[in-house]
Amino acid sequence: MMKSSVKMPQPPTPAHICPMDRTCSYLQQAGSELNVDPGILAVLEKPRKVVTVSIPVKLDTGEVEVLAGHRVQHCDVLGPYKGGTRYHPSVTLQEVSSLAMLMTWKCALLGIPYGGAKGGIAIDPNQYSVGELERITRRYTSELIKDIGPAVDIPAPDMGTSAREMAWMMDTYSMNVGHSVPGIVTGKPLSVGGSKGRQQATGRGVMIVVREALAQEGKPLAGASVVVQGFGNVGGAAALLLHEAGAKVLAVSNLSGGVFAENGLDVPALYKHVVQNRGHMGNFPGGELITNEELLTLPCDVLIPAALENQITEDNALQIQAQMVAEAANGPVTLVADQMLHSRGITVLPDILANAGGVVVSYLEWVQGQSYVFWDEERVNQEMEGLMVRAYHRVYETAQQRGIPLRLAAYTLGVGRVAQALGDRGLYP
Ligand SMILES: NC(=O)C1=CN([C@@H]2O[C@H](COP(=O)(O)OP(=O)(O)OC[C@H]3O[C@@H](n4cnc5c(N)ncnc54)[C@H](OP(=O)(O)O)[C@@H]3O)[C@@H](O)[C@H]2O)C=CC1
Numbered sequence: 001m002m003k004s005s006v007k008m009p010q011p012p013t014p015a016h017i018c019p020m021d022r023t024c025s026y027l028q029q030a031g032s033e034l035n036v037d038p039g040i041l042a043v044l045e046k047p048r049k050v051v052t053v054s055i056p057v058k059l060d061t062g063e064v065e066v067l068a069g070h071r072v073q074h075c076d077v078l079g080p081y082k083g084g085t086r087y088h089p090s091v092t093l094q095e096v097s098s099l100a101m102l103m104t105w106k107c108a109l110l111g112i113p114y115g116g117a118k119g120g121i122a123i124d125p126n127q128y129s130v131g132e133l134e135r136i137t138r139r140y141t142s143e144l145i146k147d148i149g150p151a152v153d154i155p156a157p158d159m160g161t162s163a164r165e166m167a168w169m170m171d172t173y174s175m176n177v178g179h180s181v182p183g184i185v186t187g188k189p190l191s192v193g194g195s196k197g198r199q200q201a202t203g204r205g206v207m208i209v210v211r212e213a214l215a216q217e218g219k220p221l222a223g224a225s226v227v228v229q230g231f232g233n234v235g236g237a238a239a240l241l242l243h244e245a246g247a248k249v250l251a252v253s254n255l256s257g258g259v260f261a262e263n264g265l266d267v268p269a270l271y272k273h274v275v276q277n278r279g280h281m282g283n284f285p286g287g288e289l290i291t292n293e294e295l296l297t298l299p300c301d302v303l304i305p306a307a308l309e310n311q312i313t314e315d316n317a318l319q320i321q322a323q324m325v326a327e328a329a330n331g332p333v334t335l336v337a338d339q340m341l342h343s344r345g346i347t348v349l350p351d352i353l354a355n356a357g358g359v360v361v362s363y364l365e366w367v368q369g370q371s372y373v374f375w376d377e378e379r380v381n382q383e384m385e386g387l388m389v390r391a392y393h394r395v396y397e398t399a400q401q402r403g404i405p406l407r408l409a410a411y412t413l414g415v416g417r418v419a420q421a422l423g424d425r426g427l428y429p
C-alpha cells in the first residue's frame, strides 16, 4: 500500500508527443477538408469546461494523501457530456483534455446524442486497497457533484476503473441528491441498472470493425492473424471474441510482458491463467514469452494496441509488420507515426471508430434506464453491431469518395456533425 503522502511521479509526455496537439491537428485537417469556418474551429479547439478537484483521502495507515482529480467537458452541442474515468499514473490535464475531445468526435461519428468528456486521477490503482479506492472514488464524485448529472455529464469506466467504481459513483451521487439516480453513470453493475453486454462491448466493437475492414479487403476474419497489446477490459475481450470468431491470436500482452504462439494462442486458457496468476502471463504453457516491444513488431494481419497512448511512434513505425492497425486504445499511434504507417500502405482503423463499441453500449444502457425496460444481451449486441457496421461503412465510403485516410474520414464525419449542429443552434461566436 502507498505509505507516504507524496504523489506518485507521472511519466512525462515527450515534448514531441503532446496528445492535445495531435487531436487538434486532426480537427484542423477535418476542418479544412470540410471548409469549416475558422470561428467554429476555434470554438471546437477548446474544452468548454475544465474542472480540477482536490481529493484528500485517508489511507489505511491513517495518513492522508491529497490527490488531484480532473473532469474535462469538451462539447455538449449534441447532448450531455459523456466519457470514461481513468485511474492511471500517466493521467494529466492535457491527456484528459485530448481524450475528452476524442469523445466528442466519437459520439458524433456514431450518431449518438452525446457530447464529449473525460475524467481521471493520476494514481496506480494497484497501489491502493479496495477501501482506499472506494474513498478516492466517492470523494472525487462528491467534489464533482455540481458538474455531473444524468442530463449534464455521464461518466463511465476507462483504464483502471470498472463497474465497481461506477457503482460507487452512482451511490455517492444518489446519496448527495437524496434519491437513486442510476443514469448518472454507465458501465455500472447489472444489479443497479447496468446493461448486459457493456463489459465486453468495446472489445466486441473492435472485433466487428476489424471483421468489416478485412472483408473490405476480401479477407475473412477466420484464419486472420491478430496481435493484441493489453489484456484488460478492452484487449482481453477483443482477444477472446476474435479467437471465438476463428482469428488466430498470435500474441497478447499486459504490463507483465507478452506471450506468443506461432499457431495461435488458446485465449480462454490464457485468460484463466492470467486470472489465476494475479495478472501474470509468465509460465503459460501454451506460448513463449516476448516483450511488449517485440509484440508490436510481429508480422500479422492485424495489430491491436489496446493499452496506452503513444505505443506506435516514429521510433518503431518503420518496424511495424502488420497489414492493419486497429486502435482499440485511445491515441496509441502518434501523429508522425500515423503518417509513416499511411505512407507504408498500412491501414489504420482510427480510435474514434474502432473503440466506439463501449460508448455505444453505454448509450444503450442509458436508453434502457430512461425507459425502465431492459433488453437481453442478444438485442444489445445486435443494436450495437448495427451502429458499428453502419459507422464503419460511412467512414470507408467517405474515405473513398474524398481520397483520404480512414482517420481523416472519421474525423470529417464527426467534426462535420458537430459543426453543423453548432451553427444550427446559433452558438456560432
Ligand atoms: N473501457 C472501455 O470501455 C474503453 C476503453 N478504451 C480505451 O482502451 C484502452 C484500454 O482500456 P481498458 O481495457 O478499459 O483498461 P484496463 O485497465 O482494463 O486494461 C488496460 C490493459 O493494458 C495493459 N497495459 C498497461 N500498460 C501497458 C504497457 N505499457 N504495455 C502493455 N500493456 C499495458 C494493462 O496491463 P495489466 O493488466 O498488467 O495492468 C491491462 O491489461 C485505453 O486507451 C482506454 O481509453 C476505449 C473505449 C472504451
Ligand SMILES: O=C(O)CCC(=O)C(=O)O
Pocket (backbone or CB within 6 Å): 082, 083, 084, 085, 103, 106, 154, 155, 156, 157, 158, 186, 187, 330, 355, 356, 358, 359, 360, 362
Ligand atoms: O462508455 C462511455 O461513456 C465512455 C467510454 C470511453 O471512455 C471511451 O470511449 O473512450
